[in-house]
Amino acid sequence: MKTYGRKDLPESAGVVILGGGLAGCAALLAAVEDGHDAILLEATRDIGGSTVLSSGLSAYAGTDEQAEQGITDSLDLLRDDILATGKGHCDPELVDLYVENSIDTYRWLKGHGVRYGHVHAASGQTVPRSHPTDTSRMLELLIEAAEPLGGRVFLGVRAERLIREDGRVTGVRIESARDTVVRAGAVVIATGGFSMNRDLLDRFAPGMAKAFTAGGAGNQGDGLLMGWDLGAGVIDTPWIRGTYGIYPSDHVGEHGTGIHAIYKGGIAVNAEARRFCDESLPYKVVGDHSLAQTDGITHQIFDQRVLDAADDEVAIFDFRGRLALGMLEQSDTLEGLAEKLGIDGETLAATVADYNRRVTAGEPDEFGRQYQAGGAGELFPLDTPPFYAHPSGTVVLATYCGLTVDTDMQVLDVFYEPIQGLYAAGEVIGGFHGAGYMTGTSIGKSGIFGRIAGQRAGAYAAGHTSGSDNADEGASA
Structure with missing residues (x-):
């Protein structure tokens, strides 16, 4: 698995993906598999984010592993369990998107070498459907598959602002002592949540004052703030919850x-x-x-x-x-x-x-x-x-709220209008989990929605240039 540093940054790319957890890595591979130029920028010095700190469980229904264990499951039951756990606050279209693409994404991941172990029952599941895997190896496999197709990963590169021109996102400004901009046909935000930012937690979830905090070092809310800066909608903040058992x-x-x-x-x-x-x-x-x-x-x-x-x-x-x-x-x-x-x-x-x-x-x-x-x-x-x-x-460990998106993973503004050229996936989005969380749906949605975001962003970028040099940035969030 080859990675790069800031000195190797290109001036432009078809798709710029922010964040090196599963959502970002899935988006990278999906974009280059469809023939699009794509790069991934990770703010920290390591790939993985909260993905590699999780229990590594993905929630699927109707898998080979379930069949081998004699577990009877169905997509309808998976959908019902997600909706029931969300207590009526899930976006049903996002739930349907997850369910309808789950087996295809599961097989896509397995096709790239991802392997799952013994299936367990866990939170919110009426039948066992928590599929464990080695998350670090999973990300390595996705990046290794993307490399021959032109996908590149840059570590220690933190985006601090999105650039918008003529109503659409056309690049990112990099945190740097010098003025550094990477132009893009489309941007995918996959930066995770903000479990490591106590100021944001106090703002959105004061009920978590007695809770511990943990997660990827990059889970500072960067993507949420960059989207918010451009008028993105934010949803599900009242449902931020802690995980029991630490x-x-x-x-x-x-x-x-x-x-x-x-x-x-x-x-x-x-x-x-x-x-x-x-x-x-x-x-x-x-x-x-x-x-x-x-x-x-x-x-x-x-x-x-x-x-x-x-x-x-x-x-x-x-x-x-x-x-x-x-x-x-x-x-x-x-x-x-x-x-x-x-x-x-x-x-x-x-x-x-x-x-x-x-x-x-x-x-x-x-x-x-x-x-x-x-x-x-x-x-x-x-x-x-x-x-x-x-x-x-x-x-x-994770905040499971954030930017509003449609079923193309395109980010929506506060009036539910698409922000052209901006996509998001993984923990940074809201709308999917609602008021509860079924075990395995965080890793599950990162793979499923990350793949969709990469595909849709690539298709959008193919039809647009990176824009002029008259870039305007939003005000500081």
Whole structure:
């Protein structure tokens, strides 16, 4: 995989793509596969962004891997689950776009060498459809496929403004000590969200004040601000949520996404040693409930049976890895476990006993829980020692809101009119997830929508020149 630096920047390109996560890499390959000149600019010194820090799960329905495991799924069920998780706030046209292009994109990625492992059930899924993959290798494969077709990747090159002439975007201005402009027939924004920009989080999501933050170093909101500067619409900011299950420490980002023992049959308790929600809910909803507890820190409680369901190929289910790192507390008794956690042992034992009794008797759960995760997985009593606990905070890993786009991934202004020559994909867009998040749809949409953005931007660029030299930039956002 060959990359370049700022000194090699061309003066112009057909398509300029901003951001080196999956959405950007997919856009690059899609554009050059269609015969268009395209380059990718990444602000940091590394490819990957939040893609490589994620759990690496993609949500597809009707795949080879599901068939091999005997899992029955369908595109209609995938659509229904996404809409249900979004609680009526998803753009149904974007959901349909995802669903209708999911299998084709899945096969496109596999055709370029991407491989998926054992499929799991997770947040928002009525059947298992979380397909794990090595995200770093996936991006390498896409870039390696783009190189022979003329695709180039430039690292350490940060765009700071978009250039618009005669009503359309015609290039980008590069952050530099000298005046550096790259002309373009079209621009694709794939810069990710703003989980690493506390000022923007405080502006849009004050309810996340007790949450940790993590994500790619470049997740500063650059693309959002550049689009906003030109009048782009912004949507879904009220639904910014944190992800439950992160290990609380000063170096929270070192351990990726945390774990979800709750989705393999565990429960979650607060500082008072009591359950506080239905643990099968989407982990962003569980995160909200956890943030409402004392100090915003709670504990995932599970037994040996749950530990035995671990999968070291999937970060959120790598329980044994957390045990080896000393991030799990362990005891042969619940009282002993509670002592290590600094919570009341009698209350914890009573909490687990009540949960076990209800599960065994088939009685209604106190919080309405019926499944391990989403609508999948049979519950069982937690009665097989030793018992384990994972202290758990909530972390804003991704913001899942942003620029308004149409089904061509063209950015729309505040009046829902297209901004000519400007496209976007990945975490920087809003409208798709709505008020919730189904596991695997972030990586899924980055691949699906990134590919579409590259194709559409390439087609647009083929019909337009880069414009005159009388460039006007929008005011600072």
